[in-house]
Amino acid sequence: MDKIELRVMKLTAGMLAIFLLALLYASYARNVGMPACVPYSGVFSKPHLQQIDSNTYEAFFVAKMWSFEPSDVYVPAGSDVDIYLTSSDVVHGFNISEKAVNLMAVPGAINKKTVHFEKAGIYKIVCHEYCGIGHHSMEGEIIVYDKTK
């Protein structure tokens, strides 16, 4: 075996090991997981926020050209929010970069992701899948307020 060939094989194996470690780090240390895919039901397509218990909420988002419904959601700091997402027209994206949330809004399907909001602040939601002429203005907010103030 050629020396250069052996070097390339070692480099490739090293890169694969780095990718695997990065994947394990994201999965365990950063808690970045795959979103759950929930069977479609008409119940999920009605946009609203509902409180389940003292610090758990369910947010049912519908993406459509070119907005999210509801566009603003208010939850107290320390809340767990189950985000359910669907689309009423074309495929959209749903990204909250501060929380590593990256979902696709697909017509006829529901995607679910549970997110914990510990700190108060405004968490921007943006569409990251080109969906037409108004794509650049498609955004929403999850406003996390401090209950003690």
Ligand SMILES: [Cu+2]
């Ligand atoms: Cu878009």
